[in-house]
Amino acid sequence: MNQPTLLTLLEAQPDAYVSGEEISRQLGVSRTAIWKQVRKLEAEGYVIEAVPRLGYRLKERPSRLTEPELRAKLQTRVLGRHLLLKAVVASTQNEIRQLAEEGAPEGTLVIAEQQEKGRGRMGRSWLSPPGKGVYMSLLLRPDVPLPLAPQLTLMSAVALCRALTRVTGLAIGIKWPNDLLVEGRKISGILLESAAEDERIRYVVVGLGIAVNLDEADYSEELRARAVSLKMAAGRAFDRAALIGEVLLEFERLYAVYKEQGFEPIRTLWEANAVTLNKTVTLHTAQGPFDGIPRELDASGGLRVELPGGGWRTVYSAEVGDAAPL
Amino acid sequence: MNQPTLLTLLEAQPDAYVSGEEISRQLGVSRTAIWKQVRKLEAEGYVIEAVPRLGYRLKERPSRLTEPELRAKLQTRVLGRHLLLKAVVASTQNEIRQLAEEGAPEGTLVIAEQQEKGRGRMGRSWLSPPGKGVYMSLLLRPDVPLPLAPQLTLMSAVALCRALTRVTGLAIGIKWPNDLLVEGRKISGILLESAAEDERIRYVVVGLGIAVNLDEADYSEELRARAVSLKMAAGRAFDRAALIGEVLLEFERLYAVYKEQGFEPIRTLWEANAVTLNKTVTLHTAQGPFDGIPRELDASGGLRVELPGGGWRTVYSAEVGDAAPL
Numbered sequence: 001m002n003q004p005t006l007l008t009l010l011e012a013q014p015d016a017y018v019s020g021e022e023i024s025r026q027l028g029v030s031r032t033a034i035w036k037q038v039r040k041l042e043a044e045g046y047v048i049e050a051v052p053r054l055g056y057r058l059k060e061r062p063s064r065l066t067e068p069e070l071r072a073k074l075q076t077r078v079l080g081r082h083l084l085l086k087a088v089v090a091s092t093q094n095e096i097r098q099l100a101e102e103g104a105p106e107g108t109l110v111i112a113e114q115q116e117k118g119r120g121r122m123g124r125s126w127l128s129p130p131g132k133g134v135y136m137s138l139l140l141r142p143d144v145p146l147p148l149a150p151q152l153t154l155m156s157a158v159a160l161c162r163a164l165t166r167v168t169g170l171a172i173g174i175k176w177p178n179d180l181l182v183e184g185r186k187i188s189g190i191l192l193e194s195a196a197e198d199e200r201i202r203y204v205v206v207g208l209g210i211a212v213n214l215d216e217a218d219y220s221e222e223l224r225a226r227a228v229s230l231k232m233a234a235g236r237a238f239d240r241a242a243l244i245g246e247v248l249l250e251f252e253r254l255y256a257v258y259k260e261q262g263f264e265p266i267r268t269l270w271e272a273n274a275v276t277l278n279k280t281v282t283l284h285t286a287q288g289p290f291d292g293i294p295r296e297l298d299a300s301g302g303l304r305v306e307l308p309g310g311g312w313r314t315v316y317s318a319e320v321g322d323a324a325p326l
Numbered sequence: 327m328n329q330p331t332l333l334t335l336l337e338a339q340p341d342a343y344v345s346g347e348e349i350s351r352q353l354g355v356s357r358t359a360i361w362k363q364v365r366k367l368e369a370e371g372y373v374i375e376a377v378p379r380l381g382y383r384l385k386e387r388p389s390r391l392t393e394p395e396l397r398a399k400l401q402t403r404v405l406g407r408h409l410l411l412k413a414v415v416a417s418t419q420n421e422i423r424q425l426a427e428e429g430a431p432e433g434t435l436v437i438a439e440q441q442e443k444g445r446g447r448m449g450r451s452w453l454s455p456p457g458k459g460v461y462m463s464l465l466l467r468p469d470v471p472l473p474l475a476p477q478l479t480l481m482s483a484v485a486l487c488r489a490l491t492r493v494t495g496l497a498i499g500i501k502w503p504n505d506l507l508v509e510g511r512k513i514s515g516i517l518l519e520s521a522a523e524d525e526r527i528r529y530v531v532v533g534l535g536i537a538v539n540l541d542e543a544d545y546s547e548e549l550r551a552r553a554v555s556l557k558m559a560a561g562r563a564f565d566r567a568a569l570i571g572e573v574l575l576e577f578e579r580l581y582a583v584y585k586e587q588g589f590e591p592i593r594t595l596w597e598a599n600a601v602t603l604n605k606t607v608t609l610h611t612a613q614g615p616f617d618g619i620p621r622e623l624d625a626s627g628g629l630r631v632e633l634p635g636g637g638w639r640t641v642y643s644a645e646v647g648d649a650a651p652l
Contacts (some may be wrong), residue, residue, distance in 0.1 A: 145642035147473040150525045193520045199476045199643045316471035317525045
């Protein structure tokens with residue numbers, strides 16, 4: 001699915017020289033074109049050694065994400081193909097909403113190395129130190145009526161959960177509606193913002209924040225109890241570009257399933273990965289808190305909660321907490 | 327409910343002088359303060375005659391809407407209290423969305439004398455000649471989960487229908503979801519745009535376009551078959567400021583009912599005023615057209631349609647047209 005690029009060829013043989021002839025053959029371009037691409041990578045911060053007769057070797061790569069690297073790791077057809085990589089933004093959500101209003105196409109992706117005002121659910125801030133996390137926002141233009149928008153929130157959680165599980169091998173669970181947890185601590189945040197005209201969705205922007213390579217020192221004392229990075233949980237660092245590639249690929253697959261088959265398969269996957277079901281929790285709603293046992297999702301994506309005294313209540317908007325001990 | 331203003335006092339006696347003493351007593355302000363208010367009205371385009379010993383008389387009023395006039399006609403507690411009156415805008419919806427993003431409070435109202443890019447449903451343009459229509463957008467910040475947003479669309483139609491019926495005495499029917507018709511021709515358009523964060527609505531802006539005093543010459547040949555103004559239908563012109571006051575009052579009442587009692591009473595009122603129910607129509611959806619007989623709304627605001635071969639289908643997004651004749 002993926003076209004080879006100069007970068008992927010050099011990365012495939014990190015300790016050897018790749019001849020110009022070989023590169024020329026594999027990429028189907030002239031020697032002069034290769035030289036231009038080498039210059040481009042150097043401008044991005046890569047250090048490439050060129051030795052006459054031997055060829056090229058990748059000596060150093062920049063620690064920040066680069067566009068050539070990201071493009072080399074993209075395996076999608078649509079998502080991320082229109083790519084904007086920024087050093088610092090206030091928030092990737094604000095950036096992409098602006099682009100959405102200007103008519104940017106589905107699949108447009110904004111990635112930032114650092115967010116100065118990273119936002120999470122309910123206007124909370126999202127820890128976004130430079131170079132260690134993934135902060136990105138994806139533009140979708142689904143042909144889905146507005147009442148079904150919460151299904152996209154749940155689909156996003158499933159996509160991120162499956163991709164991160166595959167990459168890291170960690171046991172990752174979904175807390176309703178879309179937080180991902182490792183051993184009860186949060187590793188990522190998802191925020192969907194939608195704009196609608198009457199009952200038609202104009203666009204949805206999916207904000208994804210993933211704590212990839214953050215270290216213990218990046219967290220405040222208070223956050224440490226509730227949040228953890230993939231690196232801290234798995235005991236090793238992860239290639240952020242490869243991880244982004246996996247997340248987008250899984251997202252594109254599930255989005256296609258959703259568009260073709262509707263919410264039913266997504267619901268099944270969500271329930272299979274959820275850690276919120278079948279135990280007593282407190283649900284904090286705008287109308288106040290109540291205790292109950294979430295049992296399943298309904299067809300539109302609401303959470304069906306069994307009440308202690310019998311009966312059921314379906315919630316669309318709530319924060320889930322542990323039930324208060326008796 | 328309404329505080330008297332200098333304008334309401336002068337308008338109450340169009341052919342007589344109102345003494346400064348009387349005004350001073352009724353408004354509870356000094357003679358100097360009255361003089362300042364007279365100056366303010368004059369700056370708005372009013373012509374006020376001041377005769378020593380007799381007092382003040384309103385000689386002429388501007389043909390455009392003025393803020394003092396609108397404030398004099400407002401009977402609401404919240405809606406329209408934060409008021410922006412513009413001569414020309416691209417679209418009142420764009421103006422108010424900007425204000426909403428900047429944190430404007432619920433009830434903020436933008437009214438324009440003229441729209442250069444008035445927008446209707448599905449990106450269609452909306453005829454907005456200067457001085458003859460009402461083009462306004464209202465900001466709501468309802469504490470309602472996103473899946474219920476279509477209920478606000480239906481509530482808006484009911485509010486506008488009831489207010490216009492009361493003011494004009496015309497027989498006005500609602501075409502699903504929110505067009506208002508007089509004898510099959512459209513007199514107003516409603517466009518709700520909502521912004522949400524996950525399953526929480528951040529804000530909804532309600533665009534209301536009302537063809538109040540448009541004349542036949544304002545319509546193209548093609549539009550004349552499908553649209554009509556209140557003036558053309560009723561055979562008399564209407565005071566736009568008074569009409570705006572009535573619409574906002576009815577809107578505020580129904581919004582309070584909705585917040586206290588939910589959608590059920592709104593559904594009853596919508597069905598009572600609908601012209602779309604119980605006859606065969608063609609529903610044009612994104613998945614293609616189909617024929618059926620709309621029978622009622624469901625609890626979330628979807629339209630329940632009985633199919634010719636038996637069975638039911640609920641639609642959230644469709645254009646309703648007459649069924650093709652056999």
